Amino acid sequence: MKIWLQTMLLLIVFLAVPAFAVEHLRLATTTSTENSGLLAVLLPPFEQANNCRVDVIAVGTGKALKLGETGDVDVVLVHARSKEDKFVAAGYGVDRRDVMYNDFVILGPKDDPAGIAGLADAAMAMRRIARAKATFVSRGDDSGTHTREKQLWQAAGVVPRGDWYLEAGRGMGEVLTMADERQGYTLSDRGTFLAYRGKIELAVLVEGDRRLFNPYGVIMVNPARHPHVKVELARKFMDFLTSAEGRKLITGYRRNGEQLFYVAD
Structure with missing residues (x-):
């Protein structure tokens, strides 16, 4: 009887406490970062350290920036500098940072x-x-x-x-x-x-x-235009990509013994 009561009490407590909601970061990026396998190396350490999940939408740079314009993502990682500069100048993105190049x-x-x-x-x-x-x-x-x-x-x-x-x-x-x-x-x-x-x-x-020459940049979607942007998590992601840990993962990533990306100075 005692064991049964303890089990019931534990069940009630479990049902009464809502499940912990893992925060999600929405990332629009190019197919090259996914097809190359780089994201599979970069994202798990960031997700584990920040108890979050990065939801990746891998499309062409133009479509990725369009998702940023409409506020459907929090951050973009792309590689077309002329388009990136226009995106920022038009007020759709803030805090662009060089990440890597090949x-x-x-x-x-x-x-x-x-x-x-x-x-x-x-x-x-x-x-x-x-x-x-x-x-x-x-x-x-x-x-x-x-x-x-x-x-x-x-x-x-x-x-x-x-x-x-x-x-x-x-x-x-x-x-x-x-x-x-x-x-x-x-x-x-x-x-x-x-x-x-x-x-x-x-x-x-x-x-x-x-x-x-093919440089990649990361840009946070402007929270002034889209207040639902997860500013803190987006900034943590950008900090991670440009940190010593992120740079080490990028430069250390190889396929068939060859380095695929190099970090920006």
């Missing part, structure tokens, strides 16, 4: 029908691809990678159109798979390419041009 690479089939392998000028490479009407798979999704691709076409003096130019409207990982299946060319961040190497046969054909 670079873009132009990938293609090993037989390289457009003859771009080894070129130091990325715009010239794009011009040759267009001239050869060689298959090119574009993100076509207003992402940071797509933004850089459009800048390269402009620098090349080319308006890409025709059967050879395919706009996928997909994330980086899917685009790499599509380009590989079609034995075509594409522009990729190096991190996602390294994560997919071994799954695809595409090779790095053009790299090193200063126009291929």
Whole structure:
């Protein structure tokens, strides 16, 4: 009888006390941070230290910033500096911080029908691809990678159109798979390419041009526009990304023995 009463009392206490609500941080970020596997390394230590969960929406940079504009997320982690600056200047974001960088690479089939392998000028490479009407798979999704691709076409003096130019409207990982299946060319961040190497046969054909530099920034959505933004947790997340611990995780992350990202100075 005594044991039964104790059990009932414990049950009543358990039901009377509401379950502890874990706080959620809404993060809009690029597909490259997810496809590369970096988030799987970065997020668990932050979540554990702050007893929270980070709800990730991985989309192109343009869509990520749009989610910030509408207040559907608390913080964005993206890679298109011109778009980021406009986002902040328009009052949608505050406290932008440099986080890390890698670079873009132009990938293609090993037989390289457009003859771009080894070129130091990325715009010239794009011009040759267009001239050869060689298959090119574009993100076509207003992402940071797509933004850089459009800048390269402009620098090349080319308006890409025709059967050879395919706009996928997909994330980086899917685009790499599509380009590989079609034995075509594409522009990729190096991190996602390294994560997919071994799954695809595409090779790095053009790299090193200063126009291929790829910096990432983190921005808190402006709480003055959207009062529901979780300012304290968002700031903790930004502090974590730029802390010694976060920087160590970023620089220590490797795939196939190669470093994918480098921290900003």
